[in-house]
Amino acid sequence: MAQKQYSVRLFVSSDLGKDLGVVLDKAQSHYVATVMRQQKDDKVALFNGRDGEWIGVLQEVHKNHCLVHLVEQRRPQTPEPDIYMLFAPVKKAQTNMIVQKATELGAAKIMPVQTVRTHGERIRNDKLNLQALEAAEQCQRLNVPLVEEIQKLETTLLALEPDRILIFCNENLTGEHPLEVLNGLKGASKWAVLTGPEGGFTDEECAFIESRENTHTISLGPRLLRAETAAIASLTLLQATCGDW
Template identity: 70%
Template sequence: MLPKQYSLRLYVPSDLGKDLGVVLDKNQSHYVATVMRREEGDKIGLFNGRDGEWLGHLQEVHKNHCLVHVTEQLRPQIDEPDIELLFAPVKKTQTAMIIQKATELGVASLQPIQTSRTNSERLRTDKMALQALEAAEQCERLNVPIIHGLIRLEQALSTLYPERTLIFCNERLTGESAVKTLSGLEKTEKWGIITGPEGGFSDEEIDLISSRPNTYPISLGPRILRAETAVIASLSLLQAFHGDWG
């Protein structure tokens, strides 16, 4: 639930501080003036990923131009958990859900990966970035996750820092449960999760991922999950055991 001071929250690239003025861009101004029908004097929340969250008062409201007077800090900036999500894009609607839910669940960055079974439309990183921004505005996080362009699985694995602990969601895995595996891992500053496409990873890809040092396979239960469900389930587990839920 949003703080009582306001009912509208926006991300802005501008610096935020007491008595600064912020000019909203054309799209945001249209949203504020025409869609949300805000008026001069109304309060809105602002954040930029650097300066925390601030309360602002609308001084000028036009459909192409809005000016906000920044008055007080509501929350200081805090760091989100350093979680990188490597995921195989699926259909447009499901990929949008992955972006939205991963943002809500606190990932720092999202890396789409091309696998042998990746079957999706051409990715538009600009649209994905907008989906992440809108989700960040709604869920009250203080920054927006980074969206990377699509790269092949091999390249994604090779560019991961060795110290990043990678959780491999392997639908074919049997044996120890995710709960047992995650609870037995030491807490670290850098985490990663990798989930597969519709149809799962190929045998060669499973071997490649498993061969990476500091990688731990987990099963997400006895049922085959959709790609977007696997993302939600694995992020929830990681946040519960090693993230900021506690």
């Protein structure tokens, strides 16, 4: 069903509930008062990842400080599919894009991994977490995925729960058809998707990945997708088959 979109929708850490007051921080107050030019008595939407989404009325609007009086819960908190997005960071703009799109597409956790062919500009986790937060505010999600610190591919894979299904997107076109693989996994409850760097994984990395239990290699078609396109495409397919689409 179509729902009214509120022009201001913010993630806060405070508890949310009927008649509670929430004080917005300085950056949010600047956004509300100066950028969005909201005024006393305007309505805003707030979420905190725990209490669903709430509609509140602005009681005080100052550029450093806003006070919201919560009036009603608009949506209850609902669980989302438990999907981790593992990806090899590429250039800064594309890495930002992957974080933004993975958030929009409902990844529960976003995990950059260091591979042999990852030539990393440094990963700024503070910036990437802000990117995820802003994307969650925009896309109507009820929570914000965590962007983890970058780790070596091997370290990340060894730390995954053994029963978490890993979908390995191999650009060498050796994988099976994605829908055939994913349709066979509908009963599972925990997934991770792994996409590679420009230039792909090394043969040794591929062998290591595929030696993991509960790992399935898929192809993403006959054209060579860029790293960020592969991330978006694989999450799309997973959400459409096993997720909440």
